[in-house]
Amino acid sequence: MSYKTLENLRVLIVDDQRPFQLLLKGILYSMGATNIAFVMTGEQALWKCMHGSYDVLFVDYNLGSGKNGRQLLEDLREKKLLHPAAVYMIVTGENQVPMVVGAIEAEPDDYIIKPFSQSVLRTRLVKIQNRKKQLAPIYQAMFDDQPELVIEACKQEREQAGRYHSLCGRIQAETHLKLKQYDEAEALLSETLSFSRTNWALLLQARLCFEQGRFEESLELCNEAIDTNRYFAEAFDLKARNLLAQGLMAEAMEVISQAIVISPFSISRQNLLMDIARDMDDVASLVQASKQIYEITRRAARQEVVHLLNYIRTVIDAASRSEDLNQRNKYQQEALLAIHRAKREDTVIRDFDFELFETLCQARLESLSGQQYLAKKTYATVSDRVAAQMAPQIDPDNPDEIPPIPHCAADAVLLLNQIGEFEQASALTQNLNKVNGAIDPILQKLFSEQQNRSLSRQASFNELNKQGIQFYKESNYEQALLCFEQALEVAPMNTGSALNFIQTAIQMMADPKRKKPLELVEKCRKTFRVVDNMPLPEHHKVRHQELLQQFNKLKEEKRYSR
Structure with missing residues (x-):
C-alpha cells in the first residue's frame, strides 16, 4: 500500500x-x-x-x-x-x-x-x-442484494484460507440464516466452533437454535458469549427472546434491561422491551421504550410518522390504564407535549393529516378527564374526515400499489370504544379489516389490549341494554328506564342506549294514566344531548328524528306535571 x-x-x-x-x-x-x-x-x-x-x-x-x-x-x-x-x-x-x-x-x-x-x-x-x-466481490454482491452470490464469493475466499477466512465465514453463516438454510449454517458454524469459540459464531449458532425452537441450547450459547464479553448487547437480546419464548417474563425483563443499559439505540431492542413490558403490564417501561423508538427514528432515513403516532397512542393508553390521578395527569401532559413538539418540528408529519390525529387524541384526553360529552362533540367535528379515510384514493399512476392503512380511522376506533360507542367502533373496525395492507403491529396490540380490558364493561353494558329492551317489550317501562339509565352509567355516550332511554321516557310521559314528573322530562332533555348534532348511523338518525318530534309534541301539549 x-x-x-x-x-x-x-x-x-x-x-x-x-x-x-x-x-x-x-x-x-x-x-x-x-x-x-x-x-x-x-x-x-x-x-x-x-x-x-x-x-x-x-x-x-x-x-x-x-x-x-x-x-x-x-x-x-x-x-x-x-x-x-x-x-x-x-x-x-x-x-x-x-x-x-x-x-x-x-x-x-x-x-x-x-x-x-x-x-x-x-x-x-x-x-x-x-x-x-x-473482498470486493462479496461487498458488491451484498450491495446488490444477491445472497447466493455472497455465499459463493465467501466460499471462494475461504478456500484460500487467507487472513479474511473468519470474516467470510461469519458473512456466509449470516447469509445462510437469512435464507433459512439451517443445515448449511449449522455445518459451517459447528466447524468454526470446533476450532475457536468466537463470539460471532456463538451468537449465530444461538440464533440458529432459537429459530429451530432449541431454546435451552440457545440460552447456553448466549451465556457463553456474554461471559466472554459482558458488553455483547446482541447476546443479551437473544437471551431475553429465549426466556420470553419459555414464558419467563421477569427474567426476560431483567436481561433486556441490561441490554438497554449497554446500548439503547437499537429499534429492535426497544421493540423487544415493549413486547416484554406489555406482557408484564409494565406501563412505565412501555412508554419509555415507545418514546425511545421515536427519538431514534426522528432523524433517520425512514422518518415514518407511525413511530410518533405510536408513542402518543402508547402514552394515552397508559393514562387510560392508570388508577393514580397524578400519574394519569402526568401521562396526559406528556401526550400533549409530544403533539405540540411534533407540530413545531413538522418534518415527520408533513405528508400526514396530523390535525385530524390531534383532534382524535384531544377527544380521547377529554374522555379521560371525565368530559365524555365534550369528547363526543369533538369527534363530531371530524367524523366526516374519518369516514373519508375509509375510501383511500388509488394512485392512477400506480393502480396496483396497496393504499396506506388509514391511521386516523384506527384512532377513531380507540376513541369510540373509550366513550362507549361500541356499535360504531365495531362497524368502523369491520371496515378497517377490509382495507388492503396490514395495521401496524403496535397499533394492533393497542386494539387487542383495549378490547380485552373493555370486555367486562361491554358485557355489563350489553346485559343491561338487553334487559331494558326486554322490560320495554313487556311494557314494564319503569324497570326498562332503570336498565337503560344504568347502561348509560357504564357507557355514557352510547347512542343506542340513549335513544332507548328517550323512547322509554316518552312512553311513560305519553301515558295519560301516569304522572309525568318534570324530573323525567329534564332527564330526557339531557339524554338528547348525547345524540343531538352528533354523527349517527342512518338507522339511529331516523330514530332520533322521530323521537325528537314526539318529545317536542309532548312538550307543546304540556302533557306532564310534577
Whole structure:
C-alpha cells in the first residue's frame, strides 16, 4: 500500500467543530488527500452524498440536534449512497459504553476515538482499504442484494484460507440464516466452533437454535458469549427472546434491561422491551421504550410518522390504564407535549393529516378527564374526515400499489370504544379489516389490549341494554328506564342506549294514566344531548328524528306535571 493512502480519492469530513475539521484536514493532506469536502451536519452530508459519490467518509458521532453518525450511516445504506468500496469511519470523542457499543452495532468500517495519532489513523485506514479490495466481490454482491452470490464469493475466499477466512465465514453463516438454510449454517458454524469459540459464531449458532425452537441450547450459547464479553448487547437480546419464548417474563425483563443499559439505540431492542413490558403490564417501561423508538427514528432515513403516532397512542393508553390521578395527569401532559413538539418540528408529519390525529387524541384526553360529552362533540367535528379515510384514493399512476392503512380511522376506533360507542367502533373496525395492507403491529396490540380490558364493561353494558329492551317489550317501562339509565352509567355516550332511554321516557310521559314528573322530562332533555348534532348511523338518525318530534309534541301539549 502506498504512503499516499488517500491519493485521488474523494473525502468527506462530517464534524460540527471547525478546529477539528482543520486538524483532520492536515492529517489527511499528509496521506495524499487533495479532494476534501467539509460539512457540519448529518443532513448536509446526506445532501452531499445524494449529489456526488465519496470514497472515504470521516463522521463525528454527535452532530448537534440533527442526525448523528450512526443515523447518517443507516440513511446512506438505505438510499444506496455508499458504494461497496467506500470507507465509513466514525470519529468521535465519545467513550461511554452506550455510545461506543451503539456505534459499533451499526457496523461502520471502523470507529476511532479522539485524540488519535496520524500513524494510528493511517494504519487503520490501510487495513480497511486492503479488506475492501480483497473482498470486493462479496461487498458488491451484498450491495446488490444477491445472497447466493455472497455465499459463493465467501466460499471462494475461504478456500484460500487467507487472513479474511473468519470474516467470510461469519458473512456466509449470516447469509445462510437469512435464507433459512439451517443445515448449511449449522455445518459451517459447528466447524468454526470446533476450532475457536468466537463470539460471532456463538451468537449465530444461538440464533440458529432459537429459530429451530432449541431454546435451552440457545440460552447456553448466549451465556457463553456474554461471559466472554459482558458488553455483547446482541447476546443479551437473544437471551431475553429465549426466556420470553419459555414464558419467563421477569427474567426476560431483567436481561433486556441490561441490554438497554449497554446500548439503547437499537429499534429492535426497544421493540423487544415493549413486547416484554406489555406482557408484564409494565406501563412505565412501555412508554419509555415507545418514546425511545421515536427519538431514534426522528432523524433517520425512514422518518415514518407511525413511530410518533405510536408513542402518543402508547402514552394515552397508559393514562387510560392508570388508577393514580397524578400519574394519569402526568401521562396526559406528556401526550400533549409530544403533539405540540411534533407540530413545531413538522418534518415527520408533513405528508400526514396530523390535525385530524390531534383532534382524535384531544377527544380521547377529554374522555379521560371525565368530559365524555365534550369528547363526543369533538369527534363530531371530524367524523366526516374519518369516514373519508375509509375510501383511500388509488394512485392512477400506480393502480396496483396497496393504499396506506388509514391511521386516523384506527384512532377513531380507540376513541369510540373509550366513550362507549361500541356499535360504531365495531362497524368502523369491520371496515378497517377490509382495507388492503396490514395495521401496524403496535397499533394492533393497542386494539387487542383495549378490547380485552373493555370486555367486562361491554358485557355489563350489553346485559343491561338487553334487559331494558326486554322490560320495554313487556311494557314494564319503569324497570326498562332503570336498565337503560344504568347502561348509560357504564357507557355514557352510547347512542343506542340513549335513544332507548328517550323512547322509554316518552312512553311513560305519553301515558295519560301516569304522572309525568318534570324530573323525567329534564332527564330526557339531557339524554338528547348525547345524540343531538352528533354523527349517527342512518338507522339511529331516523330514530332520533322521530323521537325528537314526539318529545317536542309532548312538550307543546304540556302533557306532564310534577
